[in-house]
Amino acid sequence: MILTSCEVRSGYLDYDKQNTVAMLTDVEWLVVNADYGLGNEHIYDDETKIYSFGKDSKGWIATGSLKDMSVKKDVRYFQWSFTTDNYTVICMAGNSTDGYLHIQKLTPTEMWLQWTAKDPVFVPNQNTTLYKFKARKKQ
Numbered sequence: 001m002i003l004t005s006c007e008v009r010s011g012y013l014d015y016d017k018q019n020t021v022a023m024l025t026d027v028e029w030l031v032v033n034a035d036y037g038l039g040n041e042h043i044y045d046d047e048t049k050i051y052s053f054g055k056d057s058k059g060w061i062a063t064g065s066l067k068d069m070s071v072k073k074d075v076r077y078f079q080w081s082f083t084t085d086n087y088t089v090i091c092m093a094g095n096s097t098d099g100y101l102h103i104q105k106l107t108p109t110e111m112w113l114q115w116t117a118k119d120p121v122f123v124p125n126q127n128t129t130l131y132k133f134k135a136r137k138k139q
Contacts, residue, residue: 020087023106025053026138030066033132052138057081061097069139089121109135 078094
């Protein structure tokens with residue numbers, strides 16, 4: 001058994017960090033595309049994964065629908081925290097969600113994350129999956 005944890009960051013947040021946290025936590029994020037590398041890409045047309053990040057460093061992931069906001073099943077919970085001072089790498093630990101998310105792009109409506117099993121700052125050149133998300137207002 002491997003236990004993983006994420007150290008929660010605390011302290012003063014400047015405008016850019018506050019903006020990053022707000023964009024990440026104010027909406028639900030729906031996976032619309034996953035690129036596993038070597039030409040293995042999946043485009044989601046309805047059933048997808050939904051990620052929700054809370055300002056309290058807790059979150060959940062569920063199977064849901066791009067078309068029906070009420071569909072949320074197989075909900076799993078996780079803890080999350082930024083691991084870098086520039087708030088571009090997120091550590092996730094929890095029920096089937098262990099890993100690191102390197103933010104490639106974040107806007108109020110779109111997010112691109114590169115998933116890795118180990119911290120990409122300390123372990124470069126590892127296998128990755130690039131996920132593209134679209135934002136949806138939280139219910």
